[in-house]
Amino acid sequence: MSNDYKYSLKPTIGQGIFTATYPAIEVTSSRPVIIKTLAASLAEHEQFGQFRKQVLGLAKRLAACPHPHLPAIWESFAEDNFPYVVYDQIIGPTLLDKISQEGPVPLAIAVHWLHQIGSAAMALHKAGLKHLDIQPRNIVYRPETQDVVLVDVSLVCELTPEITQSHANIVAPGYAALEQCNPKATVTAQADLYSLGATLYFLLTGESPPPAPLLEHIPAQDWSRLPEGLPVAFQTAIFAALKPEAKQRQRAIAPWLAQLKGAIAPPPLDELEQSEQKPQPVEPGIPPLTVQKTPAPTLQPESKLKSSPTAKTRPQAEKKLKAKSKATAKPEPRVQTQTKVKKTKTKVSDRAGERFPVGALLMTSVIAASAGSGFGLSLRLNRPTEPGSTFWHVEQSFPPHDDVSQ
Structure with a gap:
């Protein structure tokens, strides 16, 4: 094989029934290659020309599917009526x-x-x-x-x-x-x-x-x-x-x-996590578990509150109790510094045309104290188990006494 002296062949390393394998050197690059051709014994076969075409066609198909774990095919050609396929030689032990x-x-x-x-x-x-x-x-x-x-x-x-x-x-x-x-x-x-x-x-x-x-x-x-x-x-x-x-x-x-x-x-960790996040199937016939929220209590309509005798007296009693607690409450000790007091006075004096109603406050305190004393005395003179002559213990049909105490 000459091929314009492009390859320098060495003695064959494989001689089979169908093919012959030669190590060679590409002259211009000095790279080692492998060259395969049909065995000389097939040259006398009547279909040898067809074999040559099949080998060259197969070499082109191999060259069209390069793969990192297959030897690369350099070229294929025919010379002296024999097909030749040039491979990249892989160096290493089998x-x-x-x-x-x-x-x-x-x-x-x-x-x-x-x-x-x-x-x-x-x-x-x-x-x-x-x-x-x-x-x-x-x-x-x-x-x-x-x-x-x-x-x-x-x-x-x-x-x-x-x-x-x-x-x-x-x-x-x-x-x-x-x-x-x-x-x-x-x-x-x-x-x-x-x-x-x-x-x-x-x-x-x-x-x-x-x-x-x-x-x-x-x-x-x-x-x-x-x-x-x-x-x-x-x-x-x-x-x-x-x-x-x-x-x-x-x-x-x-x-x-x-x-x-x-x-x-x-399986990879992400697949395990995805399988855990998938919703569990519900068995047929068993409804899914749902949590019912307790409805918030609703206020009674205004008409029902007006129909209760206690509803009329309860706001008045609450007002008197609040007034009494304000009158008897001790003022909290002052812990403010002198600087803070001065700042407060300055802010109050800055309000033009506004004066604190001291007289009204004193009159409200006296009235609240008197009402509170009377309220406490009437509770002591009337037993809670019997209806009294005062309006504190009138017969009640709605709501019951326990509800009033709450």
Whole structure:
């Protein structure tokens, strides 16, 4: 491949039945890249020209859905009748190598990586593509960011069925869904969901799950090596993705990822607060509890007050009692300073044409004292249990004596 000597190829790092993979260097920038093409063995196939078009078309669709956890596609072109696709090379160990050397990872890290790979697979599905080879060998760990990238997106997933079916035995055991092992079965995006569940199992155990054909005959409790302490709902989500039949799995990756997250994380605090603020439903047939306010007491009409004999005498008695209390009350001691007294006198003298009625005040005090003495004497001469000759103890029909005392 020359391509105007734009890329300098190195020896192949992957030679499969369908594709060949080469590391290369972009000459002008010295950046490392990955270049994929069809295997030379397919060159003699009668439909090789159609294969070339399919690969170039697939490369354009991949370039149209960039994702942070997928390798970026630089370009695609045909040279010497072979299609070539140039990828950004991701530097780092694969998860297969990392887990094999360091052992399983904690639950939080495993779920974090799986969400990244799951979101990359969702981007492919949205573009109408499938990966069909998700496994730890095709996931690269980037030490500088501690993230992972899903690589080796299949370029032959849309080749003629007889080509892919004739090589169904090359699928990765433990990570390929049951339908990928059957040449006559239809393979959909649900196969990638199965591979995600198997990859998550590997991250937590360091082992691959049994091949899909065996899972139909072995109960999960007989082969599972999941660590103790995992939430039951989380284990259930893993086994749900590893269902042998595609119709038994969820139809999309997004709800399955949400199921994983909900199994290990409580609902956010704002959701709890909103649920507490929601009104509680009222059972049918039971009226809601209401608080009745006690009505304020109403005054009697003026006509009823006039019809009572006591109503006529009560205001007069109250006036006499008030007059007596004013006459007998002792004046409060003066504590004002001399300055304050002078200011008060000045204010009173400033009123032009106003004089305090001292004579009227003395006359009112004498009358009030006399009336008070007579009132007290009549109360002593007449017993309250019998009606007297004075108007203080006349027969009363309304209101009763107790009401008058109040």
